[in-house]
Amino acid sequence: MMDVGRHPNITLYTYSEVENVTGFIGNFKVTIRKKARYVDENECTACSDCAEVCPVIVPDEFQQGFSSRKAIYIPFPQAVPSTYTLDMESCLGNNPIACGKCYEACEKKCIDYDMQDEIIEIDAGAIITATGMDVYDPTELDEYGYTRYENVITSMEFERLISASGPTEGHFIRPTDRKVPKTVGFIQCVGSRSEKRGNPYCSNICCMNTVKDTLLLSDHYPGVECKVFYMDIRAFGKGFEDLYMRSKQEGVKYIRGLPGEIEEDPNTKNLILTVENTSNGKLEKHNLEMVVLSVGVIPRQDNKIIKQLLTLSTTSDGFYMESHPKLKPVDAPTRGVYFAGCAESPKDVKDSVTQASAAAARASILLNAGKVKIEAITSRVIPDKCIYCGICARVCPYHAIVPPDKKTKTLPKVVEAACAGCGTCAAECPSDAIIMRHFRDEQIMAQIESILSEKPEEKIVTFACNWCSYPGADLAGTSRIQYPPNNRVIRTMCSGRVDEKFVFHAFKLGAPIVLVSGCHFSDCHYINAVRWTQKRIEKLWNKLERKKIRPERLQLEYISAAEGQKWARVIKELEEIRKKVTKKEIEETMKILSE
Amino acid sequence: MTKLNFDFRNKLDAMLDGDRLNYCYQCGACVGDCPAAKYSEEFNPRVILLKALFGMEDELIADDSPIWLCTNCYTCFERCPQDVRPIEVIIALKNITVDQEKNPVEISKIVESVRKTGRTVTYTPLVDKRRQELGLGKIEPISDAVKEIEIITKGL
Numbered sequence: 227m228m229d230v231g232r233h234p235n236i237t238l239y240t241y242s243e244v245e246n247v248t249g250f251i252g253n254f255k256v257t258i259r260k261k262a263r264y265v266d267e268n269e270c271t272a273c274s275d276c277a278e279v280c281p282v283i284v285p286d287e288f289q290q291g292f293s294s295r296k297a298i299y300i301p302f303p304q305a306v307p308s309t310y311t312l313d314m315e316s317c318l319g320n321n322p323i324a325c326g327k328c329y330e331a332c333e334k335k336c337i338d339y340d341m342q343d344e345i346i347e348i349d350a351g352a353i354i355t356a357t358g359m360d361v362y363d364p365t366e367l368d369e370y371g372y373t374r375y376e377n378v379i380t381s382m383e384f385e386r387l388i389s390a391s392g393p394t395e396g397h398f399i400r401p402t403d404r405k406v407p408k409t410v411g412f413i414q415c416v417g418s419r420s421e422k423r424g425n426p427y428c429s430n431i432c433c434m435n436t437v438k439d440t441l442l443l444s445d446h447y448p449g450v451e452c453k454v455f456y457m458d459i460r461a462f463g464k465g466f467e468d469l470y471m472r473s474k475q476e477g478v479k480y481i482r483g484l485p486g487e488i489e490e491d492p493n494t495k496n497l498i499l500t501v502e503n504t505s506n507g508k509l510e511k512h513n514l515e516m517v518v519l520s521v522g523v524i525p526r527q528d529n530k531i532i533k534q535l536l537t538l539s540t541t542s543d544g545f546y547m548e549s550h551p552k553l554k555p556v557d558a559p560t561r562g563v564y565f566a567g568c569a570e571s572p573k574d575v576k577d578s579v580t581q582a583s584a585a586a587a588r589a590s591i592l593l594n595a596g597k598v599k600i601e602a603i604t605s606r607v608i609p610d611k612c613i614y615c616g617i618c619a620r621v622c623p624y625h626a627i628v629p630p631d632k633k634t635k636t637l638p639k640v641v642e643a644a645c646a647g648c649g650t651c652a653a654e655c656p657s658d659a660i661i662m663r664h665f666r667d668e669q670i671m672a673q674i675e676s677i678l679s680e681k682p683e684e685k686i687v688t689f690a691c692n693w694c695s696y697p698g699a700d701l702a703g704t705s706r707i708q709y710p711p712n713n714r715v716i717r718t719m720c721s722g723r724v725d726e727k728f729v730f731h732a733f734k735l736g737a738p739i740v741l742v743s744g745c746h747f748s749d750c751h752y753i754n755a756v757r758w759t760q761k762r763i764e765k766l767w768n769k770l771e772r773k774k775i776r777p778e779r780l781q782l783e784y785i786s787a788a789e790g791q792k793w794a795r796v797i798k799e800l801e802e803i804r805k806k807v808t809k810k811e812i813e814e815t816m817k818i819l820s821e
Numbered sequence: 822m823t824k825l826n827f828d829f830r831n832k833l834d835a836m837l838d839g840d841r842l843n844y845c846y847q848c849g850a851c852v853g854d855c856p857a858a859k860y861s862e863e864f865n866p867r868v869i870l871l872k873a874l875f876g877m878e879d880e881l882i883a884d885d886s887p888i889w890l891c892t893n894c895y896t897c898f899e900r901c902p903q904d905v906r907p908i909e910v911i912i913a914l915k916n917i918t919v920d921q922e923k924n925p926v927e928i929s930k931i932v933e934s935v936r937k938t939g940r941t942v943t944y945t946p947l948v949d950k951r952r953q954e955l956g957l958g959k960i961e962p963i964s965d966a967v968k969e970i971e972i973i974t975k976g977l
Contacts, residue, residue, distance in 0.1 A: 483850075
């Protein structure tokens with residue numbers, strides 16, 4: 227961290243928050259609120275004179291509340307910059323008459339009670355999001371008694387107790403009697419891999435963290451007996467299995483089975499834990515002097531703010547979603563934004579460093595080139611047709627369209643560097659004033675006309691998105707899955723491109739069935755464009771009903787690139803529906819629509 | 822050798838509306854706090870679920886099956902991280918057993934007693950004799966309860 231602080235090319239803004247981000251790849255404008263420290267960071271020498279006289283004592287967050295700090299403090303010994311910060315929430319009030327002891331004690335007079343937050347605006351070419359994670363709070367899992375028993379601690383608290391810079395200077399003692407415990411139990415998967423309480427995903431780091439903890443303990447205190455209660459030990463990385471084996475050789479007992487309720491012996495404050503050892507099916511009782519809950523990793527609770535500012539999306543677990551899970555694992559869906567570390571998913575130090583290096587490399591490619599190549603599939607506004615309604619700017623998942631202004635007759639402006647080419651704007655535009663290059667209305671209309679030029683009553687007109695449904699259909703083909711051959715696919719970049727008028731045009735030309743198929747919500751390749759597809763199709767169903775056309779004839783499906791089977795099944799089902807659409811019905815529809 | 826019997830598992834899934842049973846990863850969280858498992862080594866909800874997953878119908882659907890030791894306390898329901906609801910699997914197993922009339926005789930006796938008299942404790946002539954000695958009247962069926970049970974069973 228010191229190196230980063232001293233690097234000539236790195237400006238470090240600590241104790242700061244990102245307030246706003248505007249612009250696009252290569253031209254971001256970032257507004258940063260640098261919060262007031264009430265201490266001049268250039269002058270402060272961290273001599274600690276101020277903290278010595280400060281009368282306010284509050285729990286130390288860094289030490290997990292095991293020790294205390296003053297209202298003027300350094301968050302932790304290695305903090306960069308090495309500067310005191312005044313915590314105004316707990317200070318006796320920025321009123322020198324009330325206290326002002328630190329001001330008097332400071333020789334260099336660098337304490338300023340009237341300091342204000344500073345707003346800084348910087349230009350950025352690329353943004354790396356490394357906002358980290360939070361840890362799971364085990365209060366919810368009441369059977370482990372985290373809030374009731376002092377000797378039940380979390381793995382974060384364990385870390386402080388065994389650390390040389392911790393409250394006990396590295397002496398591992400239990401909170402109730404301040405003696406080194408003889409038996410320590412570790413409970414795995416606290417808040418992880420649970421459908422009901424906590425999170426359904428595996429937090430990735432807790433198994434190896436516990437293995438490391440047991441080794442640390444048996445290294446520092448050879449007599450201490452460690453027992454680990456787990457459902458599966460996932461030692462999957464390089465050298466991890468070795469470490470696990472070493473821990474076993476050190477005499478750590480690994481017991482497969484999740485414990486039930488923990489009880490406390492009121493006299494000794496020991497913890498009694500009942501667990502089924504699933505390897506022999508016997509119910510065992512363990513008397514432990516201390517229990518460590520190996521808590522899972524959760525997304526940062528305030529990551530929605532950055533999500534909005536940078537138009538990111540999150541997966542169902544709440545972590546940020548990459549542009550592509552396999553091929554673009556460090557890129558955000560927004561161009562020019564990259565991920566590093568636990569902001570994207572729970573990961574250990576090594577993986578975080580790997581991803582951070584990749585993100586830095588990706589960003590430097592962009593910055594060194596000074597320009598960016600994008601696909602020519604972007605949208606363009608036709609000035610004559612635009613009615614300045616601003617729908618295009620509202621629906622754009624990337625905020626790539628600068629909204630129009632009716633009063634000054636300013637046209638909406640498409641920022642081509644930010645446009646990804648989903649075509650949602652073109653489909654939503656009520657006056658057809660947006661051209662989607664390479665997927666123009668004329669092109670798609672011509673495809674529909676060609677499909678329905680011969681025996682239209684036998685065809686299934688299908689719109690499939692380029693990333694999920696179209697490859698899904700490909701997979702059905704390459705896997706030699708049989709399905710009705712009368713389905714005709716029109717490829718669009720995103721299902722969001724499918725305009726109402728395409729559907730009506732198809733019905734007008736005698737199509738019995740129209741299918742619109744897109745990605746699943748969680749893996750839409752255009753942030754949330756598929757949601758607009760859903761909204762539009764739902765509206766269309768109502769419109770069809772009002773026009774006395776059976777809504778079943780327009781179908782919406784979500785098929786991923788791996789679901790060749792589903793593709794075939796859907797087409798088979800549609801074929802059944804198509805057979806029931808009579809010639810008379812098609813003729814009626816054609817009549818209704820040509821009126 | 823026991824063969825996997827998927828039909829039995831599917832039958833259970835159909836009764837439980839959903840395939841939650843298949844998500845069990847045998848962590849043993851259901852056993853730690855199970856009061857029945859504490860007193861009897863025979864009873865182990867995790868093993869019952871494993872047997873149900875394997876479709877070991879003969880062992881589960883029998884009058885000496887361990888399922889009858891379950892106290893219906895729903896602790897396993899609370900503890901299960903995967904929301905498998907072991908208790909509901911056990912209740913479904915009990916229902917299958919009763920349908921096939923393989924349940925223990927005692928169970929039928931109690932059910933009969935509840936249906937006829939509204940009492941869960943079975944009635945014996947000895948009780949009458951004791952009551953007579955103490956000068957108490959004969960035990961009569963609880964008419965309200967019997968009526969209600971009739972209505973409920975009609976609904977089923």
